[in-house]
Amino acid sequence: KRLRLRESDGSHLPSRQLRLFLPPRAPYPPAGRSGWKLRPTEDAEPEGIRSLQGPQPAAPPSLATRRASLGLEFQRKPSGRPRRPPNRRSSRLTSAGVEPRAPRPAFLLQQCVDEVLENRIDVPKTALPENLYNPRKEDITGPGPGPGPGSEPGPLCPEHGQALRWFCCSERRPVCAACAGLGGRCRGHRIRRAEERAEELRNKIVDQCERLQLQSATISKYVADILPGKNQRAVSTASAARELVIQRLGLVRSLCESEEQRLLEQVHGEEERAHQSILTQRVHWAEALQKLDTIRTSLVDMLTHLDDLQLIQKEQEIFERTEEAEGILDPKESEKLNFNEKCTRSPLLTQLWATAVLGSLSGTEDVRINERTVSPFLQLSDDQRTLTFNAKKSKTCADGPERFDHWPNALATTSFQAGLHAWTVNVENSCAYKVGVALGQLPRKGSGSDSRLGYNAFSWVFSRYDQEFRFSHDGQHEPLALLRCPAQLGVLLDLQAQELLFYEAGSGTVLHTHHASFPGPLFPVFAVADQTISIVR
Structure with missing residues (x-):
């Protein structure tokens, strides 16, 4: 159908053909009802129905909002009503100077109204019913969310005099429906219902109270x-x-x-x-x-x-x-x-104590090397006190679970669990060696750090490589500054004080002291990669 709007002098406005636009959330009429009623629903947002047209230069109101502001209602004629005779329609079009055209689908009525609103065609008030220019307030803004149960009416918006039933997430303040609608200061902002925001705050407070209660329990414990x-x-x-x-x-x-x-x-x-x-x-x-x-x-x-x-x-x-x-x-x-x-810990005390202990001891421990632990790159003397490095792997050594198969290491036969123990190693002929203590569970196989002295948690060693001296444990290396290379390296182990001390046997000078909590019995351990080292009787 065509929409024919008349000016005050009786002339017709030009008719248009537009696409049908229905507002969001507007349900289709159920079967048995005769028409459409284009008004905002009760759950419509305050801003109204947005236009599907592209951005306008001056941001004009959307078509649906302008329709709603005019209070237009379109009623579809019942299917049982007879159509207007073709001759009446043709005569009216001819009198208006418009060529008759073929009948159009019914949805063109709505499209013509959209065109009138989109092009801002002025329609005199005399041509439209009075109620089109006096829309009801609830038709525009909708009823909005009501106050919470048992709550008194809150303060009104100072600008519009309406209830503050909405919350602007951008400005973080309560607003009314007019502030959130077209022309309001919060237009285009993210708007939520005030009761939803209040419920969210309540949930946050409950969560915070639970966290505070748990924190209080932790501190009390x-x-x-x-x-x-x-x-x-x-x-x-x-x-x-x-x-x-x-x-x-x-x-x-x-x-x-x-x-x-x-x-x-x-x-x-x-x-x-x-x-x-x-x-x-x-x-x-x-x-x-x-x-x-x-x-x-x-x-x-x-x-x-x-x-x-x-x-x-x-x-x-x-x-x-x-x-x-x-x-x-x-x-x-x-x-x-x-x-x-x-x-x-006092350097003076440590030095005096080491001197006194070494002087009071009747002798050093009788330490011998366990033949079953000697690496195939080492050769053990008959008295089990001297280790000699050999670059070629020995083929005569029988492999066993206790033997080191890659690194040139060896363990002593005896272990120490308590008391005070000391032994001395002659190292003057070697430029690459390690001397210290290790736990019995030190791994023996493979080329990894697990079986390398000073690179795991099972060994504590004093090492030399050329002119570099350092103490190593669990991959941590502490460089030591020595004025000269010791000819004989002494080891003093005090298990009562959980202290391991390395000193120069000739002068009694303490080279390094390490305090640790040793978890089990300790074995003297040795390694040599150059020439020979031997245990002094």
Whole structure:
């Protein structure tokens, strides 16, 4: 059909043929109903129905919005009503000076209205019914979301006087339907219902309260279980260190009374420091628990006493309190809570103690090399004390589970589990060797780091390569600056103090000291890649 609109003088406006445009969410009329009613539905967004046309220079309102603002309603004629006689239609078209055309489909009626609105053809008010220029307010904006159950009407928009039932995600504030609609300051922004935003904030508060409760439980457990144990361990460790200092200084008391007093003061100071650190931690976490409880109480109060709008207005305060709670970190292990055993280490004490021990010992350990562990690149002497490097792999050595098959290593026959032990190795003829201790579970097969001395957690060795000296353990290498190459290298192992000491046997000079917690019996270990090394009787 054609839409014929008349001017005030009775002349016809030109008819157009346009495509049919239906608003989103507008359902098709059910069977048995006779027409379309193009009005915004109750769940329509405040901005209305957007135009499907391309971008306009001045961003004019969409066609659907302009149709809705005019309150146009189009009724499809019942199928039982007889059609207008062709001669009447032809006579009207002829009187208007328009050539008669073939009948058009029914949907052209809607398209003509779209064309009128799109081209902004002015239609006098006298040509349209009065209700087209006085649309109902609810037809334009829709009813919008209602207030929450049991809540009183909130404040109105100062600009439009409407209820603040929407939330602008871009400006982070409540807005009314007019602010979110065409011409409003929030047009084009992401708009949500206020109750949805309030529900989201409620969920966040509940999640935060649960996290605060878990954090409080963790801190309480730390204060109740971990800190008392730390205090006891610090006291016991300090006591062991004190006994060790007194025992060593007893050997040379005539020469180092002042050193004893100084070290005891350091031990006492370290014990006090560890104890004070534990007390400080206890106070700190008590304050943290109190602060978390205050924040959680405040959030719960907001959750239970504020309505939707008040909750939204308190969003910044909620964010600040949540951020303050997140600033309270969980307890972590800290070395400051442990007693530092390094306070008992003194170069003077170590040197005097090593000299006194070596002088008081009746002799060094009778260390011999286990033939079943010798690498095929090494040759063992008949007295089982000398190792000679051979670049060619020996074919006479029978392979076994204890033998090193790649690296030129060898273990001693005896192991040490407790006490004080010392032995000396003659290394003056070799420029590439390793001397130290290793655990019995040291791997023996393969060319990897597992069976290479100093590159795994099972071995502690003093090594030389040409003019470079270093101490190696678990892949960590500590370079050592020596003024001269030692001719005889002494090894002193104190399992009570968990200390391994390397010294020059001729002068008694301590070359390196290493403190470690040895997990099991230790075997003297040797490796040579140049000439010969031998154990001194």
